[in-house]
Amino acid sequence: MSGGLGGAVWAATGEPWAVPVAVAVGVLTDIDHLVDVFDGVEEGYKLHMLRPFHAWEFAALGVFALFAYFNNPLYLAAVLGYISHIALDEVGNTTNSFAYFMTYRAFVKFKRKRLTPHVFSPRHWSQSSPPFWAKYEPTIYQLWRWYKGRGSRGDRSGA
Numbered sequence: 001m002s003g004g005l006g007g008a009v010w011a012a013t014g015e016p017w018a019v020p021v022a023v024a025v026g027v028l029t030d031i032d033h034l035v036d037v038f039d040g041v042e043e044g045y046k047l048h049m050l051r052p053f054h055a056w057e058f059a060a061l062g063v064f065a066l067f068a069y070f071n072n073p074l075y076l077a078a079v080l081g082y083i084s085h086i087a088l089d090e091v092g093n094t095t096n097s098f099a100y101f102m103t104y105r106a107f108v109k110f111k112r113k114r115l116t117p118h119v120f121s122p123r124h125w126s127q128s129s130p131p132f133w134a135k136y137e138p139t140i141y142q143l144w145r146w147y148k149g150r151g152s153r154g155d156r157s158g159a
Helices: 002-013 018-038 056-068 073-092 102-107 122-126 138-153
Strands: none
Touching: 002 018, 002 073, 018 073, 056 073, 056 102
16 A cells, blocks of 8 residues: 555655655554564463554654655655555554554553453454455455355265
8 A cells, every 4th residue: 555655656746766665664664563572471462562653643743744844755655654554554453443542552551451352352262253355345255254154064065
């Protein structure tokens, strides 16, 4: 997604470096997952969800700085790359609605049980959660579930 937004910035401004800048920021945002390596484990899951670079507050600061100080296509590409990363994570990951706000994570002391409570629920693992794409392709998801169900009943004999 960040590559496409970088391409749009390039098309609009004529700055070809917008593409690699947007992609780099969109990808390197995930470098903060390395912090999780040093976190403790409880019930097979990390205790905390720190992710210092995953915060809507930074996106808001980036947009503010873009309009107030930096009228630069490369900075625009960086901000759009970052926002696209956070937006896709917000939509694609099953977390508390406020988990991508650093202030909320700090308020709940970065406790994973407060930010991703479903992971600690036995109900979550007893029922398969629909994949992200099921929201957009419910008919295909129903066919996929039907096909998966066929295999568990063993009626693949064709008789």
